[in-house]
Amino acid sequence: MSQEIRVLQCIQCKMYQVDIVKKANKWQCKICRQKQNLLKELFRGSGPECRAKVQQLNLQRGMQEEKLEEDLFLKAQEQVDQKENSLEKQNTPTLKKTNKWADYVDEPIEIPHKTTALTPEIEDERQEELSMNFNKPRNKVSRSNKRPAQTLPAVNKKSCSKWNNFV
Template identity: 45%
Template sequence: MSQQIRVLQCIECNLYQVDIVKKANQWQCKVCRQKQKLLKELFRGSGAECRQKVQELNMKHGQKSQSLDNNKMQKLQKQQHDGHIPSSSKWANYIDELPVHPAPTSHVESKLKLDKANKSDDESYSDADSLPSKRKSNKNTCSKWQEFL
């Protein structure tokens, strides 16, 4: 009696592989070393039949993925060739438009206005008022966070 072989597909790398039929319901992928449970047995037969079936299935899978990659590349090249770039973003419908302000007459005047505004803000606000006083305690603690308090 010859040994029974089965064809399985790895969940991780999607390659088809042969595996010896066992009582255990688990197997390990020979390519990515991923241990997994047996979900679906695609084919069962002798070693030669299973190897041939695996070659066919992997070839079809490779051609399919290659054709998908080629289609993606052609679409990208076509978009680049046509120059078809969306003129507005998808978020434009959801964002409120900002009111248009007249531009200042010169760059120097705008800097002067900003400097005056900043000086008036600085006079009314001091850093000492906003910072809390540091908490000092006489306790000796072992916490490394104590120095940050």
């Protein structure tokens, strides 16, 4: 006597699968492990018959899902094309393009250019700030003009923190 096998569809993952006929009306999906009650038995027969039926049903379900996805994609593409066409029609008469940031930025303040004579050192510093030459050395100030090192001993320094006593 051969076992009877039935074809069922999972409630959660919607896949068709085979299951051995039992007295209990509960079964577990082999794909998503969902335990569920037997709601509908689609087919009953021998092992090879049920496997062929499951393959056929899953193939049909897959083709339907693929067709639905393709239809949704085509509808979405048509909507995008319609929006682009409507935007092009709206933008065609107005050729003036404005910057979005212009509403938020203040107009530049014009400073009258004074004709005072600047020392060559200041002009060189300004040129260094404005130039984009990255190979040029940045510090041209001589060592004598730099700030001297701190000569006071550490004992005379004023403590900034209560933890300095412990360091």
